[in-house]
Each structure stands twice: as structure tokens, then as C-alpha cells.
Amino acid sequence: MPPKLKTATEREQLRTLIIDAARELFVARGVDAVTMREIAKRIGYSATSIYLHFADKEALLKAICDTDFLALATSLKNIMQIADPVERMQALGRGYAAFALTHPNHYRLMFMTAHAPIQPENSNLQQNSAEQDAYFQLKTVVSAVHSAGRFRADLQDVDLIAQTIWAGVHGVCSLQISMSCDKWVNWTDISARLQLMQTVMLRGLLREDK
Amino acid sequence: MPPKLKTATEREQLRTLIIDAARELFVARGVDAVTMREIAKRIGYSATSIYLHFADKEALLKAICDTDFLALATSLKNIMQIADPVERMQALGRGYAAFALTHPNHYRLMFMTAHAPIQPENSNLQQNSAEQDAYFQLKTVVSAVHSAGRFRADLQDVDLIAQTIWAGVHGVCSLQISMSCDKWVNWTDISARLQLMQTVMLRGLLREDK
DNA sequence: TTGTTAAATTAACAATGTTAAGTATCAATA
DNA sequence: TATTGATACTTAACATTGTTAATTTAACAA
Numbered sequence A, B: 001m002p003p004k005l006k007t008a009t010e011r012e013q014l015r016t017l018i019i020d021a022a023r024e025l026f027v028a029r030g031v032d033a034v035t036m037r038e039i040a041k042r043i044g045y046s047a048t049s050i051y052l053h054f055a056d057k058e059a060l061l062k063a064i065c066d067t068d069f070l071a072l073a074t075s076l077k078n079i080m081q082i083a084d085p086v087e088r089m090q091a092l093g094r095g096y097a098a099f100a101l102t103h104p105n106h107y108r109l110m111f112m113t114a115h116a117p118i119q120p121e122n123s124n125l126q127q128n129s130a131e132q133d134a135y136f137q138l139k140t141v142v143s144a145v146h147s148a149g150r151f152r153a154d155l156q157d158v159d160l161i162a163q164t165i166w167a168g169v170h171g172v173c174s175l176q177i178s179m180s181c182d183k184w185v186n187w188t189d190i191s192a193r194l195q196l197m198q199t200v201m202l203r204g205l206l207r208e209d210k
Numbered sequence C: 001t002t003g004t005t006a007a008a009t010t011a012a013c014a015a016t017g018t019t020a021a022g023t024a025t026c027a028a029t030a
Numbered sequence D: 001t002a003t004t005g006a007t008a009c010t011t012a013a014c015a016t017t018g019t020t021a022a023t024t025t026a027a028c029a030a
Helices: A008-029 A036-043 A057-075 A085-102 A104-112 A134-147 A158-179 A190-205 B008-029 B036-042 B057-075 B085-102 B104-112 B134-147 B158-179 B190-205
Strands: none
Touching: A008 A036, A008 A057, A008 A104, A057 A085, A057 A104, A057 A134, A085 A104, A085 A134, A085 A158, A085 A190, A104 A158, A104 B158, A134 A158, A158 A190, A158 B104, A158 B158, A158 B190, A190 B158, A190 B190, B008 B036, B008 B057, B008 B104, B057 B085, B057 B104, B057 B134, B085 B104, B085 B134, B085 B158, B085 B190, B104 B158, B134 B158, B158 B190
């Protein structure tokens, strides 16, 4: 029974309704395990209706990631207010990890799942925005620490430093997400692992003197 | 046309034939994109024949991982001969990364893909074997460095140290594998990132004095 | 009223993992 | 030697999936 014409905002609402339903299911059971029919049923539409808003399942997934990248950046916004750059950098690491570990399946979609590369031009997010781009937030902090002369003398490439810090935190989180129920390894406490990673990286990156 | 009876070794050969064909395809195009029929065609059998050797696709995947875990441990065996423990630890990190980056899709299957947890009891590999268990190799090295008194005084938990080192190298490798074609980030050279991660971790973990 | 467009639906397709049923070959036995 | 039965396969068949095509219904415009 296809009634009314829809205004632009109504279409937008339905779009986000689909996204939210899909994310909830993807996050609970993984992308491949969830069918288009199931997503549609959840919101009371037929499966084919989804194709009126998204080209295919991959496009739907990408739209979800887009909103989650924004959620990540938003969740880190307060942390960016901390005055001391080194403290801010540490807090950013903790905040990032908190996001990853409380939304492990979002995180998996965002950073651990193979999908077509994210091109800035076909994303709704603004690159290099302090509100929308988490990588920019990290780079900003690293840059501040660098300007404050707190890094060791041989560390000059801000991108390289940022990407290494990211890799360290990502390593702890992603290993936790994909391997923590593996019985082969005698896993230590996740917060201890995270803490040690942060300590080690700080000691390895910062000047000795103060 | 189903001929001959098969000896135990002939069955074993067919099993590894399936595994090798499946891995080659999985690695080239991802697990989900490869069909059972395709694997079968590759070796000149019908799809259903695979089910005479593996319960389902997941079991096949798991068998592949099993042989790849062994390949990883084997590839690190020579490194374990290096006399100096710190040098050995560094070389192990490089060796691990080399495996990950030259076999990114194997690596993805092994450490980045969600599958039923690996239980030591239903694996063909021997846990705590210097030849077959890469995590044991890492732990052995870390333990040696610890015994040599080269770690900082506050670092006493060998598992914790090993898992943090693992996380660091895994972070660099897995980020490279799943995100390196992402245009959002201005990626620096992978070997520079790996090098910095190793330097940072060593500086953060080892005693200052020598 | 008539036509056109929008929003949805149902029907249909080809492909997939998997199971069931069938078939040919060998080995042992009666 | 004829029969039995297991083994190693195959082909058929099924339910499910992503997706496309065809269809229906409602609203608006002329």
C-alpha cells in the first residue's frame, strides 16, 4: 500500500531508520550474517525498498561507517579541551580505546573489515575538521606535543608519529576484539595491556627531561 | 566415474589439495567471495566432494588457518637461533611483520577474521612447541630478555609484555592491511612505521643503562 | 478526466552453502 | 563366480541470499 508523496525530510528520516536498523543487526551478528530482508522486516518495509535509498548492501555499510566515524570524533571532542598536550594525547588514546571496546562491532566495521576504500569526496564528513575527523584530532594533538618540544629530537614527522600511536592503540583493541576468546593464548587483563601500551609509547616517544 | 578405493595417504593428499586450492582463492579474493563450487572446480571435483573431507566452509577455513599458523612458526624458527635476546626479540618482530605483509590475506584469516575460537584441543598443532607455536616463541624470547635483566624494573609479567609487543606489531600490520588504500589518511611509508614502532617499544620496555 | 511521477509491493532470477539420493568401482566372501 | 557391501564420487534438489523487473497504488498536474 504505497501512499503519500514524501518530503525531503521524510525521505531522510526513512534513510536513517534503515541505517539504524541495519547497524543494530550488523553490530549484533556481523555484516554477512544479516540479510536485506531481515533489515527490512525490522522496520516494516519490504527488502526491495531499501534499494530505493541505497544502491546495494555495500553502500548501506558505507553509510553506516560514515555515521560511526562521526560518532567517534564526537565522543573525543571533550577530550580535545584538555590544556596540557601530553595529557590530552594520553586521554585521546584512552577515549579511542573506550569507543573501540564498548562498540567492538562498530569498530570492526570501521577499521577491521575489508570494504571499498573511503574516499573523502564521497563521504558526508569533512576532512580536517576538529568535530568530524578523528584522525585530524590525533594529528592536532601530536602536532601540539611536537610544538611544545616534548618529543625526542629524532621525531619530526607528525604523520608518522600519529600513525604509530594509532597503530599501538589499534593493535591492543583489535587484538582484543578478534582474539580475546581464543583459548590458545593466556590473555592478561585488557586494561593492563592498554595501560602498558600507553606507558611504553610515551616513554618511547617523549624526551627524558621535563 | 568414482574409481579406486583410496589409501589413508591418498585421502590425506586430497585433503591438502582442497586446502591449498581453497587458500589460494580465499587469499586472492576473500573468504566470502569464494564459492565451494569454485574451489571444487579448481581441483576437478564436484562441490559436494569437499564435504567428504570437511564438515562445512568454516571447518575448511579453520584447517587452512591451522596450516598457516604452522607456516608462521616455521618462518620464525631460524630467528630463534640468534644469540642475543634483545636482538632476537627485534628480529622476531620484523619476521612476524614480514609474514603478515607478504601474506596479508593469510594474516587476515588468521588474526583479523571473526571465526569460532581456536581451542588447543581441536587443533593439530602442539601448544608450547618451539617449532609450531609462534606465541610460545614470542614468550620464550620475552622471558629470555627478562631473565637477562634487560627490561625496566616495573615490568615483571611475561605474558603482559609479550601481548603488548604483539599488539604493537599487529597494530602496524593490521592497519596497513585493512586501511592502507584508504585515501582519508596521508599514509607514511610502512617500513618507517614499523621501524618507529619497534624503536618506540624497545625504548619504552628496556632499561636505560646497558 | 487523463496522464505522470513517486513509493511501495510482489514475482522472479541467478548464485550459494548444504543435504539427499543415486551410481559406479573395488574387495571380500559365499 | 555371483553377491554383498562399503567407498568415492556424482547429480538433483532445497532453502536462502542479493538484486532486478514488473506491477500496483496513491497523489498531483494538466
